[in-house]
Amino acid sequence: MRKLLQNLNTIGLLLVAAAVLWNFVTNIWGVWNIALAIAGGICIITGLAFNYRQILASLGKRSTKYAGNYVISLILVVAIVSGLNFVGQKHSKRFDLTAEGQFTLAPQTAKVLKGLDRDVDIKAFFSGGEYGPLKQLLTEYRTLSPRIRYEFIDPDRQPDIARQYEVEVYGAFQNPLTGSQLKFGTVVISAGDRSEKIEKRSEEVMEQDLTNAIIKTLRTETPKIYFVRGHGEKDPEDTGQRGYSDAQKAMQDQGYVVESVNLVEAGGVPEDAKALILAGPEKEPFAQEFDFINEFLDKGGSVLVLADPDAYPSLAEFTRKWGVQLDDNVVLDVSGVGQLMGTGPSIPLVTGYENHPITDRFDAMTFFPLTRSVQPLDSPPEGISVDTLFKSNPQSWGETDLDLQKDRPEVEYTPGRDQEGPLSLAVAVTKEIKPATDETPALNARMVVAGTSNFPINAYFSAQGNGNLFLNMISWLAQDDDLISIRPKDPEDRRIVLSQSQLSLIRLLVVFLFPGVALVAGIAVVLNRRRR
Numbered sequence: 001m002r003k004l005l006q007n008l009n010t011i012g013l014l015l016v017a018a019a020v021l022w023n024f025v026t027n028i029w030g031v032w033n034i035a036l037a038i039a040g041g042i043c044i045i046t047g048l049a050f051n052y053r054q055i056l057a058s059l060g061k062r063s064t065k066y067a068g069n070y071v072i073s074l075i076l077v078v079a080i081v082s083g084l085n086f087v088g089q090k091h092s093k094r095f096d097l098t099a100e101g102q103f104t105l106a107p108q109t110a111k112v113l114k115g116l117d118r119d120v121d122i123k124a125f126f127s128g129g130e131y132g133p134l135k136q137l138l139t140e141y142r143t144l145s146p147r148i149r150y151e152f153i154d155p156d157r158q159p160d161i162a163r164q165y166e167v168e169v170y171g172a173f174q175n176p177l178t179g180s181q182l183k184f185g186t187v188v189i190s191a192g193d194r195s196e197k198i199e200k201r202s203e204e205v206m207e208q209d210l211t212n213a214i215i216k217t218l219r220t221e222t223p224k225i226y227f228v229r230g231h232g233e234k235d236p237e238d239t240g241q242r243g244y245s246d247a248q249k250a251m252q253d254q255g256y257v258v259e260s261v262n263l264v265e266a267g268g269v270p271e272d273a274k275a276l277i278l279a280g281p282e283k284e285p286f287a288q289e290f291d292f293i294n295e296f297l298d299k300g301g302s303v304l305v306l307a308d309p310d311a312y313p314s315l316a317e318f319t320r321k322w323g324v325q326l327d328d329n330v331v332l333d334v335s336g337v338g339q340l341m342g343t344g345p346s347i348p349l350v351t352g353y354e355n356h357p358i359t360d361r362f363d364a365m366t367f368f369p370l371t372r373s374v375q376p377l378d379s380p381p382e383g384i385s386v387d388t389l390f391k392s393n394p395q396s397w398g399e400t401d402l403d404l405q406k407d408r409p410e411v412e413y414t415p416g417r418d419q420e421g422p423l424s425l426a427v428a429v430t431k432e433i434k435p436a437t438d439e440t441p442a443l444n445a446r447m448v449v450a451g452t453s454n455f456p457i458n459a460y461f462s463a464q465g466n467g468n469l470f471l472n473m474i475s476w477l478a479q480d481d482d483l484i485s486i487r488p489k490d491p492e493d494r495r496i497v498l499s500q501s502q503l504s505l506i507r508l509l510v511v512f513l514f515p516g517v518a519l520v521a522g523i524a525v526v527l528n529r530r531r532r
Contacts, residue, residue: 011043105141109210114144118147170186171184171185242454244279269293307449309330323381323386329373372452373423375423398418428446
């Protein structure tokens with residue numbers, strides 16, 4: 001019994017260490033962990049109380065002093081390392097040395113994370129707990145913002161938590177290209193009393209999934225975007241090549257509610273509309289509908305006008321009242337740059353952008369099939385400012401022959417008749433409705449006018465920067481300026497595919513040649529030493 005009491009200190013330390021180790025392994029601090037820690041603490045206190053005379057007597061020994069110095073030195077080293085680790089966590093810095101910036105988050109993600117004003121909790125439910133690729137991505141998020149907190153949960157080992165968050169989607173799937181087994185799971189993102197769930201069954205959780213879910217979670221309201229219908233406009237429900245279903249899904253992923261409205265049937269623009277989209281009407285709208293839109297703008301609303309070259313004159317009259325001129329032309333680009341995209345002169349390619357929040361730090365190429373030029377009036381109405389967003393290539397012009405056929409063998413610039421490039425292809429309009437006060441921000445009407453409704457159709461939405469540019473326009477019109485940037489994109493597949501002969505050569509070099517050279521060199525060195 002006496003021997004047991006003398007070893008209580010050691011037993012107590014072992015129990016406390018077991019409690020901490022259990023927490024590291026299971027990621028759970030439950031009743032058993034606490035019980036072990038309490039039992040260990042009691043053992044340590046009891047052992048100190050029983051052995052205090054021996055402890056006091058040993059303090060004067062030389063060996064104790066040496067041991068004390070050793071322990072103090074060890075504590076100092078641990079404290080220094082812990083302090084450096086703490087500073088590193090608070091002020092972390094990571095460097096991405098990959099050619100494609102594979103581990104660098106998109107500018108929009110960085111903007112959203114750095115602007116967080118509340119904590120965001122991320123719970124990832126995967127079989128077996130942690131999942132390496134997602135953990136690496138979440139580490140990048142945590143590096144940019146200390147408000148990001150994440151944890152991995154194994155639904156099979158913690159079914160109560162999985163039931164609490166209604167998690168049913170998790171497991172593994174086989175990649176059909178590589179045959180490798182990949183995990184899939186559910187990610188729940190919470191901020192305050194709002195939460196979003198990401199469920200993936202046959203693909204991994206990507207950066208755009210996380211960022212879009214964070215954006216949705218942080219919204220205090222759900223903005224509504226309405227597409228005007230009734231005149232042959234592009235349909236957000238149309239999944240065909242010329243439809244807008246991809247654009248609609250992208251807006252919904254950003255947290256917008258997207259609906260369609262017939263202004264005549266509704267008797268005006270809906271009261272809950274954040275922005276209105278007029279996407280290439282093929283028939284002339286009624287004059288009353290333009291009155292509805294003007295009234296909406298005068299209340300601080302926002303409108304996106306996508307006016308194709310063959311749009312009706314009434315549309316040009318409407319935009320003219322807001323300081324925008326729609327030219328009667330088709331912009332052609334013969335610089336040859338479009339050939340890189342496999343396009344002809346009727347699809348101008350844009351590589352440079354003017355200074356505006358919509359195009360701030362935007363450097364992706366965009367292209368605009370069958371577009372007219374859109375320019376600010378020399379003298380816009382009082383109180384209205386009009387800014388050009390981007391222009392066509394200098395080797396372009398505005399072809400005024402609107403009967404231009406796509407299969408025309410040659411196109412030429414006709415001085416005096418055609419408009420010389422570069423030409424403005426889109427403009428942004430701002431009008432102050434009510435100035436800012438100490439209590440309320442300024443109320444502004446906003447409008448974007450582009451010369452074609454074809455650049456965000458399904459056939460082109462995901463090509464180059466078209467989709468990003470369209471979403472930037474929507475974000476600016478919805479006055480979500482902090483969301484304007486380049487969205488995350490899928491990482492490029494840069495795997496090296498080797499033929500069977502190349503694999504055989506690598507196997508020969510690695511298994512036989514290199515080890516053989518090392519073996520021969522070793523034998524030569526040994527023989528040389530023996531001769532000496």
